[in-house]
Amino acid sequence: MTDTRNMIAETAERLFAAHLDSAVMDAAEAGTWPAALWDEIAANGLDRVLVPAEQDGIGGDWEDAFVILAAAGRHAAPVPLAETIGAGWLLARAGLDVPAGPLSLADDRARVPWARQAVQVLLSADEGCFTVHDIAAMGITPDRNVGRDPRDGITLSEDGTAHAGDVGMIGALVRSCQMAGAIAEVLALCVTYAGERVQFGRPIGKFQAIQQQLAVLAGETAAAEMAARNACRALDRGDDVMFAVASAKIRTGEAAGKAAAISHQVFGAIGFTDEHHLHYLTRRLWSWRAEFGAERVWAERLGRALAAQGADQLWPALTAR
Amino acid sequence: MPPLIFEPCDLPDEAEALRGEVRAFLAEELADYPVSKRAHSWIGFDGEFSRNLGARGWLGMTWPAPWGPGRSALERYVVIEELLAAGAPVAAHWIAERQSGPLLLRFGNDEQRALCLPGIIAGETYFCIGMSEPDSGSDLASIRSKAVRAEVKGEAGWVVTGRKVWSTYAQNSHYMIALLRTGDAGESRHDGTTQFLIDLSLPGLEVRPIRNLLGDEEFNEVTFDEVFVPEAMMIGAEGEGWRQVTAELAFERSGPDRFLSAYALLAELVRFVSALPSDATAGAHDAIGRLYAHLTSLRALSISVATRLDAGEEPALEASVVKDLGVTFEQSIPEIAQQILGIAPRLDGGSDFEASLAYVQQACVSFSLRGGTTEIMRGVIARGLGLR
Ligand SMILES: Cc1cc2nc3c(=O)[nH]c(=O)nc-3n(C[C@H](O)[C@H](O)[C@H](O)COP(=O)(O)OP(=O)(O)OC[C@H]3O[C@@H](n4cnc5c(N)ncnc54)[C@H](O)[C@@H]3O)c2cc1C
Numbered sequence: 285m286t287d288t289r290n291m292i293a294e295t296a297e298r299l300f301a302a303h304l305d306s307a308v309m310d311a312a313e314a315g316t317w318p319a320a321l322w323d324e325i326a327a328n329g330l331d332r333v334l335v336p337a338e339q340d341g342i343g344g345d346w347e348d349a350f351v352i353l354a355a356a357g358r359h360a361a362p363v364p365l366a367e368t369i370g371a372g373w374l375l376a377r378a379g380l381d382v383p384a385g386p387l388s389l390a391d392d393r394a395r396v397p398w399a400r401q402a403v404q405v406l407l408s409a410d411e412g413c414f415t416v417h418d419i420a421a422m423g424i425t426p427d428r429n430v431g432r433d434p435r436d437g438i439t440l441s442e443d444g445t446a447h448a449g450d451v452g453m454i455g456a457l458v459r460s461c462q463m464a465g466a467i468a469e470v471l472a473l474c475v476t477y478a479g480e481r482v483q484f485g486r487p488i489g490k491f492q493a494i495q496q497q498l499a500v501l502a503g504e505t506a507a508a509e510m511a512a513r514n515a516c517r518a519l520d521r522g523d524d525v526m527f528a529v530a531s532a533k534i535r536t537g538e539a540a541g542k543a544a545a546i547s548h549q550v551f552g553a554i555g556f557t558d559e560h561h562l563h564y565l566t567r568r569l570w571s572w573r574a575e576f577g578a579e580r581v582w583a584e585r586l587g588r589a590l591a592a593q594g595a596d597q598l599w600p601a602l603t604a605r
Numbered sequence: 606m607p608p609l610i611f612e613p614c615d616l617p618d619e620a621e622a623l624r625g626e627v628r629a630f631l632a633e634e635l636a637d638y639p640v641s642k643r644a645h646s647w648i649g650f651d652g653e654f655s656r657n658l659g660a661r662g663w664l665g666m667t668w669p670a671p672w673g674p675g676r677s678a679l680e681r682y683v684v685i686e687e688l689l690a691a692g693a694p695v696a697a698h699w700i701a702e703r704q705s706g707p708l709l710l711r712f713g714n715d716e717q718r719a720l721c722l723p724g725i726i727a728g729e730t731y732f733c734i735g736m737s738e739p740d741s742g743s744d745l746a747s748i749r750s751k752a753v754r755a756e757v758k759g760e761a762g763w764v765v766t767g768r769k770v771w772s773t774y775a776q777n778s779h780y781m782i783a784l785l786r787t788g789d790a791g792e793s794r795h796d797g798t799t800q801f802l803i804d805l806s807l808p809g810l811e812v813r814p815i816r817n818l819l820g821d822e823e824f825n826e827v828t829f830d831e832v833f834v835p836e837a838m839m840i841g842a843e844g845e846g847w848r849q850v851t852a853e854l855a856f857e858r859s860g861p862d863r864f865l866s867a868y869a870l871l872a873e874l875v876r877f878v879s880a881l882p883s884d885a886t887a888g889a890h891d892a893i894g895r896l897y898a899h900l901t902s903l904r905a906l907s908i909s910v911a912t913r914l915d916a917g918e919e920p921a922l923e924a925s926v927v928k929d930l931g932v933t934f935e936q937s938i939p940e941i942a943q944q945i946l947g948i949a950p951r952l953d954g955g956s957d958f959e960a961s962l963a964y965v966q967q968a969c970v971s972f973s974l975r976g977g978t979t980e981i982m983r984g985v986i987a988r989g990l991g992l993r
Pocket of ligand 1 (some may be wrong): 492733734735736737741742743744770771772773824971974975976977978979980981
């Protein structure tokens with residue numbers, strides 16, 4: 285990792301660890317905006333990692349963004365950081381101003397992440413374009429996903445001008461990065477717990493059945509993180525990113541399902557309680573997996589592209605740089 | 606928990622530079638090689654192909670002087686992934702080049718190297734592995750075939766008695782690297798075994814093919830009836846067999862052969878889906894999209910491990926993770942292909958898709974056995990995670 289990236293990673297980790305305890309999580313999930321956390325994020329510029337320096341951003345790349353998004357995922361951070369980072373990149377790339385404050389992006393007007401909190405919302409429009417909408421010009425119907433993060437319905441008084449940029453693609457990418465982080469945290473929690481929880485006179489991690497499950501989870505964790513980082517690298521190279529982003533959303537989504545199932549099995553009843561923090565992660569994994577296109581949507585799209593290319597282009601596509 | 610380290614890595618330019626050359630060679634060499642054979646992947650055996658590969662300088666590429674050209678492991682990576690993607694018949698040299706040669710370089714003596722390495726690099730000397738026995742599979746430390754020190758006609762050496770099973774292509778091989786008992790297992794159970802380089806033409810040695818469920822003769826039973834092996838053929842140190850074998854297995858764990866051995870079937874599946882009428886594609890695009898997503902991330906993980914191996918590190922935990930994911934992926938392909946094909950593949954007159962499905966469907970049950978079973982691999986991963 286570069287020095288800057290290391291610094292960004294450490295800042296993100298420190299900041300989430302300091303601000304997110306279960307009291308803050310529970311309050312956020314009940315609708316209280318975690319202002320202290322967001323202010324600290326903004327003070328450190330993490331929300332503007334992909335905004336060029338001339339526009340008051342860090343001017344980083346997607347691999348830098350990955351370390352922030354993964355940290356946000358690890359901590360199940362109940363703030364629209366992923367949305368703001370993604371929207372910032374899209375706005376800057378389209379030559380638009382990136383306003384200060386939380387931003388949102390959505391491919392579905394009935395499920396706009398954090399609309400109630402955002403100063404601007406980017407909505408996907410036809411042909412890889414998006415429109416920008418100020419919060420003042422919207423009607424908002426509050427709702428939440430299973431992660432209990434806001435997913436609000438919005439009504440718009442006007443259509444807005446179209447700008448080039450694929451909201452669905454960027455949304456899928458940031459969700460993949462968050463999932464990669466959350467899955468890694470789920471694995472770490474499981475391994476620790478399996479070493480501590482004693483049944484039949486032994487830590488449950490000594491039982492083969494548990495070991496085999498956690499070995500599977502380790503593989504899923506590795507594959508998910510690699511898929512998400514590959515997609516970030518593809519964006520940084522400026523390639524045609526559909527293959528990489530689709531692969532990331534599919535692979536992290538599948539891993540998310542397994543991680544949630546395995547971790548809840550390993551934790552037993554305590555993991556099913558409100559008191560235990562595992563569910564902050566697993567409820568978000570279920571939600572993120574389905575947002576900005578579930579695996580099915582991306583697999584269908586990717587599969588169509590592969591079929592259109594034909595079998596003889598499969599290997600060249602896999603090995604293309 | 607110890608971290609799993611998988612940094613995404615690009616293959617270096619000098620490695621990528623080889624890709625076009627290898628593809629052109631394979632296009633010509635395998636122009637008439639049918640898909641039904643390509644589906645055999647690294648089990649396909651063709652001595653002439655191996656010799657031609659050796660003549661191109663694509664065997665033993667990483668071996669240091671004076672044995673080889675000392676090129677990078679990532680250049681070799683490109684060559685072998687291209688071979689596997691093409692379904693080239695690489696079995697004749699595969700074990701020798703992947704596993705036995707590197708083992709002799711690491712633990713062998715110069716006499717053994719001089720005897721074997723030039724032939725391996727030329728694609729002419731073949732090796733098999735003698736680890737498993739009738740009563741020792743996963744529990745390899747329990748082997749009983751033994752080597753006892755002896756002097757025969759004034760020559761110092763070892764007398765070997767016992768039986769090895771499942772030795773792939775022993776019937777065609779010149780040498781076996783055998784793990785034999787030379788002493789007590791001790792408290793750790795890992796002492797008292799030693800590796801030997803055994804010439805398969807020695808008197809007292811018998812190789813008997815064991816037909817597999819496909820009807821093919823690939824693996825063998827090898828019996829040793831007081832076979833005399835000269836002292837110089839002991840590999841490494843007496844009693845160090847277990848530790849050497851563990852290192853040897855690491856060479857074979859995370860390579861592309863752990864997720865590309867059903868590649869021919871995957872390509873035929875894509876061809877089949879490409880040709881489906883638009884009202885008959887339900888589930889088919891979804892399936893190939895998912896398989897592609899798995900394959901890209903696996904390949905990136907494997908290249909990440911290869912890059913660390915090339916830098917002299919020993920990422921054993923990560924290598925086991927790649928093997929486990931790779932085998933799971935490979936075994937899913939015939940399952941999915943069968944769902945999409947919908948009808949039973951025929952053995953003889955069917956399409957290329959049917960032929961490759963028929964082969965892989967039957968062969969793939971062995972993927973999670975060879976080189977250490979899934980359960981054993983997951984145990985290794987669990988140990989790496991600190992659970993045992
Ligand atoms: C196609 C093929 C090629 C092969 N080629 C070679 C070769 O060239 N040379 C060679 O030496 N060997 C070779 N093998 C043998 C291979 O290494 C063994 O099959 C493997 O190590 C498993 O041993 P086993 O078959 O005796 O099964 P067993 O060890 O008897 O295992 C049977 C089942 O029990 C499970 N099991 C066993 N122990 C445990 C445990 N402690 N915890 C949980 N589950 C357990 C296994 O996972 C498996 O599911 C080959 C095998 C195949 C199928």
